[in-house]
Amino acid sequence: MSLALDPAAQDLLFREARTANTFTDEPVTDEQVQAIYDLVKYGPTAFNQSPLRIVLVRSPEARERLVGHMAEGNRAKTAAAPLVAILAADNEFHEELPRLLPHFPQAKDVFFASREVREPSARLNGAMQAAYFIIGVRAAGLAAGPMNGFDHAAVQKDFLDEDHTPLMVVNIGRPGPDAWLGRSPRLDAGEVVTTV
Amino acid sequence: MSLALDPAAQDLLFREARTANTFTDEPVTDEQVQAIYDLVKYGPTAFNQSPLRIVLVRSPEARERLVGHMAEGNRAKTAAAPLVAILAADNEFHEELPRLLPHFPQAKDVFFASREVREPSARLNGAMQAAYFIIGVRAAGLAAGPMNGFDHAAVQKDFLDEDHTPLMVVNIGRPGPDAWLGRSPRLDAGEVVTTV
Numbered sequence: 001m002s003l004a005l006d007p008a009a010q011d012l013l014f015r016e017a018r019t020a021n022t023f024t025d026e027p028v029t030d031e032q033v034q035a036i037y038d039l040v041k042y043g044p045t046a047f048n049q050s051p052l053r054i055v056l057v058r059s060p061e062a063r064e065r066l067v068g069h070m071a072e073g074n075r076a077k078t079a080a081a082p083l084v085a086i087l088a089a090d091n092e093f094h095e096e097l098p099r100l101l102p103h104f105p106q107a108k109d110v111f112f113a114s115r116e117v118r119e120p121s122a123r124l125n126g127a128m129q130a131a132y133f134i135i136g137v138r139a140a141g142l143a144a145g146p147m148n149g150f151d152h153a154a155v156q157k158d159f160l161d162e163d164h165t166p167l168m169v170v171n172i173g174r175p176g177p178d179a180w181l182g183r184s185p186r187l188d189a190g191e192v193v194t195t196v
Numbered sequence: 197m198s199l200a201l202d203p204a205a206q207d208l209l210f211r212e213a214r215t216a217n218t219f220t221d222e223p224v225t226d227e228q229v230q231a232i233y234d235l236v237k238y239g240p241t242a243f244n245q246s247p248l249r250i251v252l253v254r255s256p257e258a259r260e261r262l263v264g265h266m267a268e269g270n271r272a273k274t275a276a277a278p279l280v281a282i283l284a285a286d287n288e289f290h291e292e293l294p295r296l297l298p299h300f301p302q303a304k305d306v307f308f309a310s311r312e313v314r315e316p317s318a319r320l321n322g323a324m325q326a327a328y329f330i331i332g333v334r335a336a337g338l339a340a341g342p343m344n345g346f347d348h349a350a351v352q353k354d355f356l357d358e359d360h361t362p363l364m365v366v367n368i369g370r371p372g373p374d375a376w377l378g379r380s381p382r383l384d385a386g387e388v389v390t391t392v
Contacts, residue, residue: 002231003232003235003337005336006204010335012200014236015238035199037385037388037389038385039206039211040210041385041388042210043327043331044330046342048380050382052388053390054388054389054390055392123320124323124344124363125323127319128326128327129327130324132210134240135209135331183238184298186237189229189234192233192248193251194250194252195251
């Protein structure tokens with residue numbers, strides 16, 4: 001069984017792509033981030049709610065503050081990566097829904113009037129968009145290093161606000177020396193897929 | 197700024213790909229699902245926890261039960277799709293961690309001893325894997341129709357167990373006539389990306 005996707009693209013996005021822990025000094029430009037976003041923005045979300053928000057941590061001062069919020073094992077690589085992005089979910093995404101879902105603008109009020117509904121929806125769909133973003137980083141020929149090990153409350157307070165929940169921090173750049181360990185095993189399809 | 201990914205692959209996975217609401221009768225085989233899984237299993241998750249589990253709803257009896265749990269607007273397409281998959285998060289994913297993370301097998305006990313920690317982690321990383329799966333469906337030349345509109349408690353009770361939380365239901369097949377409305381707008385990069 002062969003896929004429609006070109007094997008080189010399969011390798012670039014999944015088979016050869018790896019989470020990087022070291023990077024070269026080559027900068028990651030705003031133009032690259034824009035190209036990544038302009039590709040992955042088309043990935044589907046529920047009601048096209050598109051809750052992902054991206055904070056690029058570029059200034060040395062901001063980078064130092066972020067590194068201070070990271071788990072110890074994530075600090076050196078977050079300090080050294082050419083670019084670091086905070087991926088967050090906008091819990092007030094419903095404000096944009098009438099524009100994002102023009103054929104059903106009342107979804108904002110019918111389904112998402114309550115913050116208790118919006119928060120888990122933003123988290124689920126934001127995580128999906130974070131995955132699309134990681135694929136997009138790889139599509140740009142770069143490596144991503146997504147991390148959950150940080151003080152989420154501190155990152156939210158320091159870089160976001162009460163309406164934006166941090167999902168992960170992602171180092172971005174070209175892989176450097178010894179960028180990863182050996183590939184960890186994956187579950188077989190037989191362990192993951194069942195049929196009823 | 198051009199991406200490393202071939203433009204045809206960009207179109208297949210993101211630019212031309214669309215959420216389908218109608219499908220042809222062409223079956224989706226187990227071999228296709230295996231090929232999709234064997235590609236997207238390499239997408240990254242935190243600690244390689246890989247919490248996604250997939251239930252293929254193939255028997256007419258099971259399909260009828262699932263359709264009964266769907267929101268009214270999702271019933272006809274879920275009844276008609278060549279294949280329907282329930283994507284779920286395994287909240288007991290830590291049992292596999294010593295095998296999935298051989299360089300740090302103690303992660304199971306150090307980080308994931310508590311169900312209160314595992315559930316949100318399985319949900320976040322399961323959502324990322326669901327996104328990889330949707331990309332994989334497209335990589336197979338098929339269209340996906342992911343849906344959140346269903347009775348989650350009923351689907352969990354009927355098709356899963358208390359350790360597995362449904363994330364979404366996905367219709368899969370080749371797009372049929374009038375498979376989608378016009379493309380809904382996306383947020384501009386300037387609305388999503390900020391720099392500090």
